[in-house]
Amino acid sequence: MTNIHDIAKLAGVSVSTVSRVLNNYKYVSEEKRLKVKQIIKELNYTPNNNAIDLIRGETKRIGVIIPYNNNQAFDQMLHGILNKSSELDFSVTVLPSKYNKKRELEYLAMLKSKQLDALIITSKANHWDKIIPFTQYGTIISCEYTEREEIGCAYVDRFASYLEVFQMLKQKGHQRIAFTTARGNESISTKQTINAYQNVIGEMYQKFHIGNCFCLEDGYKAAEILLNQKNRPTAIYANGDEVAGGIFQYCQYNKLQIPEEVAIVGQENQPIGEVLGITTVNHRLSALGAQAFELAVNRTLDKIEIPYEIIQRSST
């Protein structure tokens, strides 16, 4: 492997001069600059980035913790992040956590071991108290709101969006409203959904909440359970358009009129929802990811809210 010393020797200059040429410093005579460039080209030399990272103490690399890597919501965030990374000169390393606390901490430790300049947490398993200490080693940006001032965040006011959906449904005359969520009660968004439900509808009715819904099939099964109850719900708020699609499919298969017999609302404005005419809440997760990435690159700890929008379609 040819290195900076080889170049220096062959160009008849010192390593510092080569380094200056490499980094476009001024104060190098045009003559030597040209000579060095020529040798570099001849030897097809490229500097070793690990040495540069070591000495500079930064890598221009940003990590993104993603719990599931086949989930629409996190995919959207990742898309936003990746788009932004093309513009800025940073590369992104994707870190799948599956909400494993230990693994998540290992990823955080990558800040400490200088492998990452910053870390974007799309969703976390550990408590903030476990995470905050790592902010001394690099910027940490969250895609969920937190008051902790050591953490920057790009977030959407999910509680407000949940509230609005339940209110909209109630206004349309629905009294028995069910909903699905991804993780169980340990997740913030599940808590917020339940909270919003109680706020608008009142007492929580356990049989109208199905957890662990991620994909189409989960939605289908959820619908099966929900709609086979004696006093079945007249509206279902799904935690994603794919899940909503599964519910839609179940209704279609069982000849349940939408929205007359069952109204459906999804989330994230996916093509599947568009094609089925499912009312949805667009949380603009791609824009959120892009914003998070900008915060990470600029090492800014601002709290930036991304506005959501409800898209009315024929399913409500």
Add this chain to the structure above:
Amino acid sequence: MTNIHDIAKLAGVSVSTVSRVLNNYKYVSEEKRLKVKQIIKELNYTPNNNAIDLIRGETKRIGVIIPYNNNQAFDQMLHGILNKSSELDFSVTVLPSKYNKKRELEYLAMLKSKQLDALIITSKANHWDKIIPFTQYGTIISCEYTEREEIGCAYVDRFASYLEVFQMLKQKGHQRIAFTTARGNESISTKQTINAYQNVIGEMYQKFHIGNCFCLEDGYKAAEILLNQKNRPTAIYANGDEVAGGIFQYCQYNKLQIPEEVAIVGQENQPIGEVLGITTVNHRLSALGAQAFELAVNRTLDKIEIPYEIIQRSST
């Protein structure tokens, strides 16, 4: 920043002993090992990975070049890769190319500058001749078949799958078959599709080929163009289930019976296709990605074929 020397000094040993403890070497007395570990804990010390990467000459990091980061097909490959990366102890850096040749070469140069141990190319813009030279700096794995023996690949026999679809359609009595593709004629899969078409149907009829189709909306527009011709096609082979979904939507909106008036075939077995009952070709892109990742990690240049499957549904 505390480093290995600090630990050595405080533990009353040499740096090599600390290094040995760090790397779980034998031949360290239990006494010193304990002492070192204690000091490490006390100082909350973590080795600087850049120094390790520099000296070892490898990073345990694999790059993945992805042309579009909001495309079902590439998303699936990425999912497969990411899943595999959780098992193996490698991290993955995602490199969005948008088929920009210069950018793609910059990514390849990351092998040379030691930022990456290996590179997975899901789809490329440059000619192999431009890419091959970089194989001397690291393993390069392609997700498309190539005869070049310097390149390992995990691939699906797309030509065979295209052939089979056209044959299946022909057998069902279709004579006017149209199809959509992503990129134009510069892409391999477009060429293969056309090739298969000619092989089964005969002379290529330009008006039955719509390029630049990526999403639902593109499919809708393609259907609009295709189905408004005097001698319109009776079957459309879409280059993805989302595009197929757009075609489906157009047909539904315009009261065209599926499959009686228009048969539709998609690709990649996405939820949207499942819910709409669209016949599809599952190219098992996720498995393909996982396989590519394994090849990359093991620095193996094998050519491994992933079998595809055709899933018959009500749209044909």
Add this chain to the structure above:
DNA sequence: ATGAAAGCGCTAACAT
């Protein structure tokens, strides 16, 4: 404008 030299933080060959 240019070069010498001191690191950056670590591993590993060599010696003991």
Add this chain to the structure above:
DNA sequence: ATGTTAGCGCTTTCAT
């Protein structure tokens, strides 16, 4: 079993 030391390949003072 442990320590000494020479790098890995680069940047950056500090002289000149």
